[in-house]
Amino acid sequence: MKAEKIQQLNPNVSVDCVIFGFDFEQLKVLLIEREGNFEDKSQRLALPGDLIFNSENLLSAAQRVLEELTGLKDIFLKQVGAFGEPDRISKETDKQWLRSIRANPDARVITIAYYSLVQITDYAPQANSFATSANWYDVREIEDLAFDHYSILRQALDQLRMELQSRPVGFNLMPPKFTLGQLQKMYEAILGKSLDKRNFRRKILKLDILAPLEEKQQEVSHKPAQYFMFNEENYNKLRESGFDNFGF
C-alpha cells in the first residue's frame, strides 16, 4: 500500500490569485467563471482561489489552486495580504454557491491574496474544477466581482503600481524582446497616465538595463522599431548601488 499523506483541507484559510497580463494595449486580469444563478455577470466572475490544505504552505497552496482552476503552472506569486472581514462572504449568491462545493460552507474564511505578472502569450488558461471558464479581462472594465474579490483586485493593483516604481516588475509582462514603444505602453497602462516619449526613452536607456538587439520589427505598417532585452545582470548591479526608484 502506498504511503500517502491524507490531504486535509483547512476550513478557515483560503488563497486567491490576481494574475495580471498585458496584451500591448491594456492591463488584463485572469478571472474564472462559476456555474450558478447570479444576478449579473460580475457576480459570476471570481479570482481563482480555494481553501488550503493543512500541510501546505500558503504560496504552494496558491500555486496549486491556480493550476487546478486555470491550468497555469509554476507561476511566481507575491503576497498581497490577508482579507478577513467576518462578513466577506455575505452575498446570498456566494453563500449558495459555497454550499454547492464545500463540506463546511458556513465556516469563517480568511483569504490570503497573491499576485503575479505574466506574458499572456505564454499561457493559455484552461478552466477546470469548479471553474467553467478562465479568461483574461480588461482591468478597466471590471466593476465588481464575487465575494470581496473586487477589493482584493484593487489592492493588488495598488501594490503593483507601487512596486512598478521601485522594481523592474513590469518586464514580467513583456516578451523576452520588446520595443521601447511597447514598454512605454505597459507603464502607461498600469500607471494610468501617459508619459512623454522622449523623456521615457532617455530615462530608461540611461539606466543601462536594456540591451539593444540587432533585430527589428517585421511586417509592421510603419517604421520598424528596434528590439530590446531586459539586462538582469546590469539591473542587479544598479540595484546594489542603491537604485530603487524609477520615478515614472
Next chain:
Amino acid sequence: MKAEKIQQLNPNVSVDCVIFGFDFEQLKVLLIEREGNFEDKSQRLALPGDLIFNSENLLSAAQRVLEELTGLKDIFLKQVGAFGEPDRISKETDKQWLRSIRANPDARVITIAYYSLVQITDYAPQANSFATSANWYDVREIEDLAFDHYSILRQALDQLRMELQSRPVGFNLMPPKFTLGQLQKMYEAILGKSLDKRNFRRKILKLDILAPLEEKQQEVSHKPAQYFMFNEENYNKLRESGFDNFGF
C-alpha cells in the same frame, strides 16, 4: 439573562503586532516576555499576538490582543501580511509553551501581522494575560525572537522603510512639537543611514508641511532649537497634487 455572544476562538488564525517607538535616539519595538524554560533570552521574547475570535475582524483582533497583552489601547494598525509556513511553530520550546496556554496547541496556525508607530512617551506598557513583561527593545539589538517573529519584525521594518519614503508616517513617532534635529534623527534611525543636515532641512522645509512654532527648547545645554508641528492640512494638499516621494 443577558444575551451574550459566545466568543469562539479560531484555532487556525492568529494576529501579531509590531509596535515601533522612538526615543529620539533609536528605533524601538515593543516585545513581551513569556514564562517558560527557554535556552536563551531571545526565545523568551515575542511579538504581542494571539488567536482571533471567529466573529471578529482581523484588525479588531489585533487591537484587542495588543491591549490584552500590553495595555496599549486604540492603536492605529496597518497590515504587514500573512505568515503561514506549516512549520512556523517548530521550535520545541514554542510547542511546549503553546501546550501550556492553548486548548488546541498542535493546530496549524497562520498569523496576520500588523504594525504601528507610536510615541513611546504616550504609552506605558503593562504586561498582562500570558505576558510577564512588556517593554521597549532597541531594534538593532534584536537577533532572534520566538516562533517566526524575527522574520515578521524584519518584514515590518522593510515595509516601514518603504512607507517612510512615500508618506509622512514617521510623524507618528514624534511628539506634537519637535525640533528638526529630532526629526532628522528619526529618519536616520529608521533608514539606517545618516543624512546631511543642511540638505535635510532645506528639503523638508521646502515641502511646507512643517509649521514653525514660536516656542524654543528649554534647559538644553546647547543652543536651543525651534519647535515645529506637522501641518496635516498642507500635507494633504501636497499629496493631492501627486506628491508621494520624500526621497530620503
Next chain:
DNA sequence: TAACTTAGTGTAAAATTTACACTTCCAAAG
C-alpha cells in the same frame, strides 16, 4: 571664561527634469 554641544545658515557645480516638433521608414490604399 573656556570647553562642549547642538542649532542654524549659503553657495557653486552637477545632475535631473521638463516641455516641446520634426524627420524617417514601412505597409497599405489608391
Next chain:
DNA sequence: CTTTGGAAGTGTAAATTTTACACTAAGTTA
C-alpha cells in the same frame, strides 16, 4: 507609382533638484 497613415526615433534650452561642504550662534557645564 504615388500618396497617406502610423509609429519610430531624435536634441535642446530652461528650470529644478541634488550634492558636497564649514563656519558662527547660543546655550550649559566645568
